[in-house]
Amino acid sequence: MRIVLMQGGVETLDFFSRQLGDAFSAMGHTVFYHDLREGAPSAKHLKKFTRSGETVLFTFNFEGLEREEGLFSLREGYLWQQYKIPCFNLCVDHPYWYENRFSHLLEDEEHHPGTLTLYHHLSVDRNHERYLKGFYPEFRSAGFLPLAGTGATEVDHPAHTADRKTEILFTGHYTELPFFDASIHAINEEYAAFYMGIIDELIAEPKKTVEEVALAHVRRETGSDSIKELRLVLYKMLFVDLYVRNYFRGKAVQTLCDAGFPVTVIGKGWEKLPLKRKENLIIRPRTDSAGCLAALQEAKLSLNVLPWFKDGAHDRVWNSILNGAVCLTDPSTYLQEVLPDETGVRYFSLNTMESELPKLAEKLLSDPTLCEEIFERGRSVALQQHTWKQRAETLLHNFEEEIKCQS
Numbered sequence: 001m002r003i004v005l006m007q008g009g010v011e012t013l014d015f016f017s018r019q020l021g022d023a024f025s026a027m028g029h030t031v032f033y034h035d036l037r038e039g040a041p042s043a044k045h046l047k048k049f050t051r052s053g054e055t056v057l058f059t060f061n062f063e064g065l066e067r068e069e070g071l072f073s074l075r076e077g078y079l080w081q082q083y084k085i086p087c088f089n090l091c092v093d094h095p096y097w098y099e100n101r102f103s104h105l106l107e108d109e110e111h112h113p114g115t116l117t118l119y120h121h122l123s124v125d126r127n128h129e130r131y132l133k134g135f136y137p138e139f140r141s142a143g144f145l146p147l148a149g150t151g152a153t154e155v156d157h158p159a160h161t162a163d164r165k166t167e168i169l170f171t172g173h174y175t176e177l178p179f180f181d182a183s184i185h186a187i188n189e190e191y192a193a194f195y196m197g198i199i200d201e202l203i204a205e206p207k208k209t210v211e212e213v214a215l216a217h218v219r220r221e222t223g224s225d226s227i228k229e230l231r232l233v234l235y236k237m238l239f240v241d242l243y244v245r246n247y248f249r250g251k252a253v254q255t256l257c258d259a260g261f262p263v264t265v266i267g268k269g270w271e272k273l274p275l276k277r278k279e280n281l282i283i284r285p286r287t288d289s290a291g292c293l294a295a296l297q298e299a300k301l302s303l304n305v306l307p308w309f310k311d312g313a314h315d316r317v318w319n320s321i322l323n324g325a326v327c328l329t330d331p332s333t334y335l336q337e338v339l340p341d342e343t344g345v346r347y348f349s350l351n352t353m354e355s356e357l358p359k360l361a362e363k364l365l366s367d368p369t370l371c372e373e374i375f376e377r378g379r380s381v382a383l384q385q386h387t388w389k390q391r392a393e394t395l396l397h398n399f400e401e402e403i404k405c406q407s
Contacts, residue, residue: 001029001030001054001055001056001396001399001400001403002029002030002031002032002049002050002051002054002055002056003021003024003029003030003031003032003055003056003057003058003399004031004032004034004046004049004050004055004056004057004058004064004085005017005018005020005021005031005032005033005034005058005059006033006034006036006059006060006063006064007033007034007035007036008035008036008037008038009036009061009063010060010061010063011288011289012289013060013061013063013092015150015288015289015290016060016147016315016388017033017058017059017060019148019150019388020058020388020391020392020395021033022388023388023389023391023392023393024392024396026389027392027393027396029396030049032045032046032049034046034064034071036063036064036068038070039068039069039070040069040070041070042070043069043070043071043079044070046070046079047079047083050079050083050085052083052084052085053084053403053406054403055083055085056085056086056087056088056399056402056403057080057085057086057087057088058088058090058395058399059087059088059089059090060089060090060091060092061089061090061091061092061093061098062089062091062098062101064080064087065078065080065087065089065101065105065119066101066104067104067108072108074111076112077108077111077112077115078108078112078115080118081112081114081115081118084118084406085118086118086120086399086402086403086406087118087119087120088120088122088142088395088398088399089119089120089121089122090122090123090124090145091121091122091123091124091128092124092147093307094125094128094131094210094211094241094308095121095123095128095131095132095135095136096131096135096210096211096231096234096235096238096241097235097238097241099231099232099234099235100235102136102139105119105139106138109138116138116139116140119139119140120140120141120142120398120402121136121139121140121141121142122141122142122143122144122145123141123143123144123145123312124144124145124146124147124309124312124313125144125146125309125310125311125312125332125334126144126311126312126333126334127209127211127309127310127311127312128312129141129143129144131211134227135227135230135231136231137227142398144312145391145394145395146312146313146334146386147312147313147314147315147318148315148318148386148387148388148390148391149315149317149318149319149320149321149322149382149386149387149388150289150293150315150318150319150322150387150388151293151322151323151387157324158297158323158324159297159298159324160368160372161300161324161326161368161371161372161375162368164297164298164299164300164324164325165298166264166295166298166299166300167261167262167263167264167299167300167301167365168256168261168262168263168264168299168300168301168302168303168328168361168365169263169264169265169266169295169296169298169299169301169302169303169325170249170252170253170263170264170265170266170267170302170303170304171265171266171267171292171295171296171302171316172249172265172266172267172316173267173268173269174246174249174250174253174265174267174268174269174270174272174273175242175246175269176246176250176269176272176273177243177246177247177250180239180242180243183239184196184239184243194217194221195237195239195240197217198213198214198217198237198240199240199243199244201213201217202240202244203244203247203248206244206248206330206350206351207310208310209308209310210234210240210241210244210308211234214233214234214237214240215230215234218230218233241308244308245305245307245308248305248330248350248353249305250273251353251354252303252305252353252357253265253270253273253281253303254273254274254275255353255354255357255358256280256303256357256358256361257275257277257278257280257281258275258276258277258280259357259358259361260277260280260358261280261358261361261365262280262282263280263281263282263303264282264283264284264295264299265281265282265283265284266284266285266286266287266291266292266295267286268286270283271283292319293319293323296319296320296323296324296325297323297324299320299323299325300325300326300364300365300368300371301325301326301327301328301361301364301365301371302316302319302320302325302326302327302328303327303328303329304316304317304320304327304328304329304330305329305330305350306329306330306332309332309334310332310333311332311333311334312332312334312335313332313334313335313338313386316329317329317335317339317344317345318382318386318387320344321344321345321375321378321379321381321382322379322382322383322387324375324379325375326344326345326346326364326371326374326375326378327344327345327346327378328345328346328348328357328360328361328364329345329346329347329348330347330348330349330350330353331347331349335347338381338385338386339378339381342373342374342377343374343377343378343381344374344375344377344378344379344381344382345374345378346360346364346374348360
């Protein structure tokens with residue numbers, strides 16, 4: 001089989017694609033990396049690589065499906081359609097982040113019928129899949145495929161907990177909450193009160209999804225039940241999603257720092273986090289995905305707050321475990337199914353993190369043997385079921401089934 005992957009977009013997605021590409025190649029398949037930065041010149045090589053009935057596109061977050069130069073023309077539509085190439089797109093965020101992408105594809109379908117026949121949407125959270133089916137019924141769901149992890153090296157066993165230099169590590173950016181004031185107050189104070197009502201409910205009840213709370217408020221205020229109207233409203237409230245993510249992300253780091261634990265962070269914005277004990281926040285320079293994995297190899301504990309995945313998994317969880325760090329994370333329905341507590345992870349509740357997190361950190365950091373036991377249980381699960389190699393195997397089955405359907 002011939003598999004097209006994207007490069008030259010978001011660094012994290014490039015990294016994921018490379019992990020999958022290495023796995024596909026190791027299984028004997030031929031991989032082509034289309035460079036989005038090169039545009040038409042790379043597309044020229046792509047056309048030579050492509051063979052109808054043997055080729056599929058796998059991409060993340062609609063890369064290659066955004067009317068890019070060399071891949072799309074107003075006259076002929078997408079190259080994928082011209083060559084009858086099935087397109088599998090895994091969105092690492094909630095579908096409401098991509099209302100504009102979905103809308104463009106629907107427009108493209110009007111001008112070039114058959115575009116959507118080739119499109120297969122994959123979701124990293126089962127709630128995302130349910131939302132897609134309910135709010136974008138025009139699109140074909142290819143199911144649920146959680147994110148996976150990568151071990152930074154090929155060593156048989158990561159360094160033992162006692163030998164690691166970093167106590168607690170968080171990899172990811174932080175946006176200070178006042179940044180969102182402009183969006184909250186953009187229209188008038190009545191709208192601001194409406195938005196804050198949604199935010200306040202999500203903070204009080206963080207087990208709920210953003211769409212669950214936001215749609216309930218919208219329907220109560222407007223009485224609207226139009227799918228097209230509601231999905232557009234959610235798209236215009238993305239700042240609500242970002243607000244609650246950063247609220248809890250900041251609170252987790254803040255709680256541990258103010259309780260006396262040194263927390264190392266890799267990412268932008270952390271210098272703006274309000275702290276009582278600023279000396280406990282260690283800000284390291286921003287780095288790429290490989291650099292984050294190397295940092296995890298030095299960490300005893302890896303702190304994680306899920307990006308509002310309530311029924312999925314984030315790669316930070318698997319990366320932590322595969323690189324030898326016990327992951328402190330809020331739970332999701334899916335994570336609790338595949339990783340019981342103390343299987344590579346220790347779960348904490350977003351509601352009660354101020355009392356829970358310091359106790360968990362103290363217990364784990366004072367007992368390296370316990371950390372080793374928790375890590376070992378999680379590592380066996382992650383190695384057997386949650387690397388990009390396993391995701392590649394699942395995808396290949398989907399690719400083969402689609403190719404059969406076409407022939």
